[in-house]
Amino acid sequence: MLERQSPVKKEVGDVLLELRDLKKYFPIEKGFLRTVTGHVKAVDGVSFTIHEGETFGLVGESGSGKTTLGRCIVRAISPTSGEIYFRLPDGEEVDIATLPKRELRQVRKHFHMIFQDPYSSLDPRMSVLDIIAEPIRNNKLLSANRDIQDRVRELMSVVGLDIQHLNRYPHAFSGGQRQRIGIARSLAPNPRLIVCDEAVSALDVSIQAQILNLLEDLQAEFNLTFLFIAHDLSVVEHISDRVGVMYVGKLVELADTDSLFADPKHPYTEALLSAVPTTDPEIKMDRIILPGEVANPADPPSGCYFHPRCRYAQDICKTETPKWSEVKPDHFAACHFANELELRGVEDAP
Numbered sequence: 001m002l003e004r005q006s007p008v009k010k011e012v013g014d015v016l017l018e019l020r021d022l023k024k025y026f027p028i029e030k031g032f033l034r035t036v037t038g039h040v041k042a043v044d045g046v047s048f049t050i051h052e053g054e055t056f057g058l059v060g061e062s063g064s065g066k067t068t069l070g071r072c073i074v075r076a077i078s079p080t081s082g083e084i085y086f087r088l089p090d091g092e093e094v095d096i097a098t099l100p101k102r103e104l105r106q107v108r109k110h111f112h113m114i115f116q117d118p119y120s121s122l123d124p125r126m127s128v129l130d131i132i133a134e135p136i137r138n139n140k141l142l143s144a145n146r147d148i149q150d151r152v153r154e155l156m157s158v159v160g161l162d163i164q165h166l167n168r169y170p171h172a173f174s175g176g177q178r179q180r181i182g183i184a185r186s187l188a189p190n191p192r193l194i195v196c197d198e199a200v201s202a203l204d205v206s207i208q209a210q211i212l213n214l215l216e217d218l219q220a221e222f223n224l225t226f227l228f229i230a231h232d233l234s235v236v237e238h239i240s241d242r243v244g245v246m247y248v249g250k251l252v253e254l255a256d257t258d259s260l261f262a263d264p265k266h267p268y269t270e271a272l273l274s275a276v277p278t279t280d281p282e283i284k285m286d287r288i289i290l291p292g293e294v295a296n297p298a299d300p301p302s303g304c305y306f307h308p309r310c311r312y313a314q315d316i317c318k319t320e321t322p323k324w325s326e327v328k329p330d331h332f333a334a335c336h337f338a339n340e341l342e343l344r345g346v347e348d349a350p
Ligand SMILES: Nc1ncnc2c1ncn2[C@@H]1O[C@H](COP(=O)(O)OP(=O)(O)O)[C@@H](O)[C@H]1O
Pocket: 026, 040, 041, 042, 060, 061, 062, 063, 064, 065, 066, 067, 068, 069, 297
């Protein structure tokens, strides 16, 4: 178990990334003629900002739309609608959502996404040198082979890899080391924003802690901004300044990490928090078992999407969509009863 500690309050800068009403709908096609019979609303109107140097944690059960959101931000896929403002180093703002291919190529080096399974995202036929050098070559950042090798060595030592292993292949490394290779590769073009999608979820807890520490060190050293995606709240707590909770394509809560953990305002967050292991063995948490599955984003329930699973649901929840509102300063939630409910946070939260 990761030791729970309150995230260090850091100085954060100006807004680096701003999502406005972002949507990604996947068409559902049927039959030979591929008639569109509906849409999977994987991301359905998400808005938030991330400041320079900040770590924004994004959580929610599998299927809530986190990966789709991350892929839209790095424009691995094009969003259906909405805006993704990103500030370039020279201060210019671009909308990644609609940027034409040519200009996209110019700005791609500023953001990068790392994935859960470093093995499947690292080409097994490429040496570590070539894997880390690829973004340098693709972005034409250096041309002389010697300069590229020097830069790769530098990156390897930055992430704690042995530079002697330059010519080895991914299979020769452990899961944690492979994730380090993925991180070195992502750092190669000096990005400003890194989207970490379940980057430590597949690793043993002790290795998880090492990678999280590494990411924090790199953030301080290179002034990186992270969107840190995980289904596990305990991982996010350790590293995030603020946390957003997603359910069926929408944000349901957003707050400072401390505030969200100690005083959740949405019943879904309360249930997720009840599964977070406590560091104090004396404290026994009553885990809230959510009935049923995450709602189907192609056919979500009426009213509050969470109502079929919510222990506090009233009649209004079945018919009316709850409004997104600021329940207390900088703490937002979308629940009809956010002001009234006495929800349980993590007992030993700061
Ligand atoms: N390429 C795709 N085509 C159709 N549906 C998709 C595609 N990618 C994701 N989805 C659907 O979008 C929803 C959200 O998925 P995802 O973003 O992977 O969620 P998470 O990362 O939170 O588990 C799921 O219902 C998933 O099946």
